[in-house]
Amino acid sequence: MTAPTLVLASASPRRLALLVQIGIVPDRVISTDVDESVLAGELPRHHSQRLARAKLAAATASEAYVLAADTVVALGRRILPKTETEADARWCLASLSGRRHRVLTSVSLRAPDGRFGERLVQSVVGFARLSEWQIAAYLASDEWRGKAGGYAAQGRAAVFIRFLSGSYSNVVGLPLFETAQLLRGFGWPLA
Secondary structure, rough: OOOOOOOOOOOOOHHHHHHOOOOOOOOOOOOOOOOOOOOOHHHHHHHHHHHHHHHHHHOOOOOOOOEEEEEEEOOOOOEOOOOOOHHHHHHHHHHOOOOOEEEEEEEEEOOOOEEEEEEEEEEEEEEEEOOOHHHHHHHOOOOOOEEEEEOOOOHHHHHHHHEEOOOOOHHOOOOHHHHHHHHHHOOOOOO
């Protein structure tokens, strides 16, 4: 029996690495061109779900399982950006300093027969109070670039995390337990 075809509708190298970690190597990786702007009044949960569904819809692969996800870092009702500028990253880190925030990831799956499923996973992360020196040193690492909330938990920012409740892999970008459950539920052969 040959394994079914899987398409990952995400260009995130972290999501790909996380899937490979649990023995799933997608047959194709598709970078979807989805506008990730936050809609007026949109809450973090809805934003994450909307984007995961939009990425799934943008990936045309009718004979394959298609997996899409979107991760949001939320401080209260505010959605922190995927940082592209040093000023954005500095603002995010200063905002997160000494506070707890939520990391939400929506995972959407479409089976070749058209069935659809999704999971929304939330983790709570507590940051230590950061000094100006710590923020400046992290910014100098360039690790913040393109990261939701301006940090990578799997990198140097691990020293900022004093508390984490929930899924660590969710904070990195893909909740592995829930993703595996979703795939198994749709008949994907996974141990």
